[in-house]
Amino acid sequence: MTFILAIDQGTTSTRAILFDEKMQAVGSAQQEFTQHFPQAGWVEHDPEDLWRTTLDVCRKVMAEQGVKAGDIAGIGITNQRETTVVWDRHTGAPIHNAIVWQDRRTSAICEDLRSAGHEDSVRQKTGLLLDPYFSGTKLKWILDTVPDARARAEAGDLLFGTVDSFLIWRLTGGASHVTDATNAARTLMYDIRKGRWSSEICGFLGVPRDMLPEVRDCAADFGTTKEEFLGGEIAILGVAGDQQAATIGQACFQPGMMKSTYGTGCFALLNTGDTPVVSQNRMLTTIAYQLDGAPTYALEGSIFIAGAAVQWLRDGLGIIANASETGDLAMQADPGQDVILVPAFTGLGAPYWKPDCRGGMFGLTRGSGPAEFARAALQSVAYQTCDLWEAMRADWDGDTQVTLRVDGGMSASDWTMQSLSDLLGAAVDRPVMQETTALGAAWLAGMRAGVYPDQAGFAETWALDRQFTPQMEADARDAAYARWKRAVEAVIGV
Numbered sequence: 346m347t348f349i350l351a352i353d354q355g356t357t358s359t360r361a362i363l364f365d366e367k368m369q370a371v372g373s374a375q376q377e378f379t380q381h382f383p384q385a386g387w388v389e390h391d392p393e394d395l396w397r398t399t400l401d402v403c404r405k406v407m408a409e410q411g412v413k414a415g416d417i418a419g420i421g422i423t424n425q426r427e428t429t430v431v432w433d434r435h436t437g438a439p440i441h442n443a444i445v446w447q448d449r450r451t452s453a454i455c456e457d458l459r460s461a462g463h464e465d466s467v468r469q470k471t472g473l474l475l476d477p478y479f480s481g482t483k484l485k486w487i488l489d490t491v492p493d494a495r496a497r498a499e500a501g502d503l504l505f506g507t508v509d510s511f512l513i514w515r516l517t518g519g520a521s522h523v524t525d526a527t528n529a530a531r532t533l534m535y536d537i538r539k540g541r542w543s544s545e546i547c548g549f550l551g552v553p554r555d556m557l558p559e560v561r562d563c564a565a566d567f568g569t570t571k572e573e574f575l576g577g578e579i580a581i582l583g584v585a586g587d588q589q590a591a592t593i594g595q596a597c598f599q600p601g602m603m604k605s606t607y608g609t610g611c612f613a614l615l616n617t618g619d620t621p622v623v624s625q626n627r628m629l630t631t632i633a634y635q636l637d638g639a640p641t642y643a644l645e646g647s648i649f650i651a652g653a654a655v656q657w658l659r660d661g662l663g664i665i666a667n668a669s670e671t672g673d674l675a676m677q678a679d680p681g682q683d684v685i686l687v688p689a690f691t692g693l694g695a696p697y698w699k700p701d702c703r704g705g706m707f708g709l710t711r712g713s714g715p716a717e718f719a720r721a722a723l724q725s726v727a728y729q730t731c732d733l734w735e736a737m738r739a740d741w742d743g744d745t746q747v748t749l750r751v752d753g754g755m756s757a758s759d760w761t762m763q764s765l766s767d768l769l770g771a772a773v774d775r776p777v778m779q780e781t782t783a784l785g786a787a788w789l790a791g792m793r794a795g796v797y798p799d800q801a802g803f804a805e806t807w808a809l810d811r812q813f814t815p816q817m818e819a820d821a822r823d824a825a826y827a828r829w830k831r832a833v834e835a836v837i838g839v
Contacts, residue, residue: 564582
């Protein structure tokens with residue numbers, strides 16, 4: 346039993362990665378699934394797609410590597426956070442499509458709760474803001490909208506979970522209705538200081554407590570898979586939301602260490618140690634990870650559109666055929682043009698939290714073309730990271746200098762990472778291991794199983810691939826960032 350199976354259930358695809366006893370990825374399988382957009386600003390997934398693709402990729406990677414259930418010491422799960430699933434306790438059937446973290450349909454609910462004076466209590470208890478991003482108002486919407494849902498919930502017939510909970514419930518044949526502290530911390534209903542569900546918040550959201558899963562450490566016993574699914578019983582031993590799993594996979598175990606993951610969105614977490622830091626700059630206070638009953642906290646900034654801006658170039662505009670083309674195209678852009686894209690396609694996240702504003706393109710000339718659009722899309726990610734960087738450094742009063750480690754698909758682009766370093770005016774460290782999210786989930790399970798080392802031993806295995814250092818003059822950097830701020834103000838003002 347020397348293998349660990351990591352399940353990475355993401356926003357656009359599901360992956361399974363097998364890690365060996367040396368924490369090296371030896372095989373992987375991936376499947377995309379359908380995105381549903383019923384209305385403008387609404388994003389849904391069919392929960393059965395999430396379940397089906399999870400089983401398919403796990404079975405495929407095991408078959409390709411000739412690995413049986415008995416060879417696997419444990420399963421680690423990492424998942425898209427905040428995405429909300431409600432299902433029947435008795436049949437396991439979802440009562441509605443999963444409402445995805447990107448979905449903005451609950452803006453009015455958030456505004457009503459804000460008007461009723463609930464935001465201060467939510468902020469104090471959960472570290473979050475009243476925004477459609479989080480699970481609580483999505484759950485309220487389902488209970489209020491799906492026929493008979495509230496009555497069934499109050500009768501104890503419905504269960505709520507983020508994607509990890511739903512997959513664990515299915516994998517264990519309904520034996521385990523659980524989650525971990527990092528996913529619980531993203532629901533808008535979990536008191537991150539007291540380590541329990543908030544009765545007050547559940548009350549004004551109208552959520553019966555019996556719907557909610559039991560909350561455990563990130564490395565814990567979450568249940569055992571039914572033999573019929575993966576050919577044998579396998580213990581599920583590690584769970585963390587995707588951004589927290591990446592923080593773990595980057596070995597950001599010391600206060601002052603920050604990771605930024607560039608996937609569909611961009612999510613930056615700054616480890617603040619055993620004390621939750623209350624942001625004065627509209628960052629989120631959250632749980633980075635919880636081990637042995639002790640939470641480690643973080644400041645987090647969430648950008649809704651990062652890699653999705655490149656997808657827009659490909660699928661919306663047809664400028665590129667593959668995402669990998671973007672960096673080379675950006676290098677061809679006219680240096681005399683200052684085209685700026687504010688990709689607020691689903692609103693703006695931190696530090697603005699403007700769910701209803703929309704994107705804009707600025708500085709266009711007759712000479713603006715695909716190369717300028719590509720450069721603007723990639724730089725929009727760097728500019729948004731600058732917003733988070735500035736806010737976090739203002740909130741963080743630690744003695745140590747902030748260390749930034751990057752991962753995710755876009756971090757493979759040297760052009761993008763150099764642009765990020767230039768605009769931040771800071772070093773950017775890219776690790777050898779790019780699969781940091783899956784690695785984080787795998788380490789949690791492997792450490793719990795006794796196959797992998799402890800935190801200190803794991804941190805020693807982190808290896809640098811390349812460090813990017815600023816090449817831009819300070820005056821040019823300041824002028825570029827000022828242009829970005831003016832563009833953001835313009836889309837907010839529309």
